[in-house]
Amino acid sequence: MRGAATARKKRTVGRPKPDGHLTIPGVYHRLFAANGHQHWWPGDGAFEIMVGAVLTQNTAWTNVEKAIANLKRAKALSPEAIVKAHPRRLAAWLRPSGYFNIKAKRLKAMCRWLMQQGGVRKLAKLNTHDLRHTLLNVHGIGPETADDILLYAFNRPVFVIDAYTRRIFARLGLIAGDEPYETLRNRFEDELGFSAPLFNEYHALIVIHGKDVCKKRPLCGSCCLADGCPSTVSRKPAGD
DNA sequence: ACCCAGGGTCATA
């Protein structure tokens, strides 16, 4: 009895602190209360999640879905099929997800690596540190993509830092926003406590909130964090 | 017509 049951209500269930500031755990509770379970990652099985993680790099998920549908229709959603596919042909399937030439190379590199390593089952035996290290050595897999894969395909307690995380928490005044990736990852993991189910849910909530509310141009009027956010813009009818 | 999207690599300085 160490995991999930305990992780629920223990910590500073983080309302805004006396000074009106939110905390990293506090933001989670707000976002969860406002949005509920997100049941992530969209997609079936470890391999499809890994493919999605590469294809969604700097790309809207709706475009990724189309590319994955193309791969499925062509019966090409497997490491073997992708390794064997003609680069030109693979790129054509990936076209809707953008950067198709680059992503064709990256998917091939990932699938070659996957097969060399003996597949997902074999990789799942590695500890998180070693698995992360070997993932980062694959062409086209950087810190965020590696952590997406670790968290959502391998169920490891690794917190994913993405552009939404930086934007939201910078606006909240909880981070500067331009810290190195590892600095932010370590901070979130330390303040939240290592829990894969929590990290899974939290990152999903951050994405929804970043996409729908805390956009480039934020909709503070409908934000569940507005009362604790120093960047909140009050919509004023006239000038000011 | 423009801006944006769930990054990463590579070339410079």
Add this chain to the structure above:
DNA sequence: TATGACCATGGG
């Protein structure tokens, strides 16, 4: 180590 160019489609 840090910044910039580049990759490319589809939706608002």
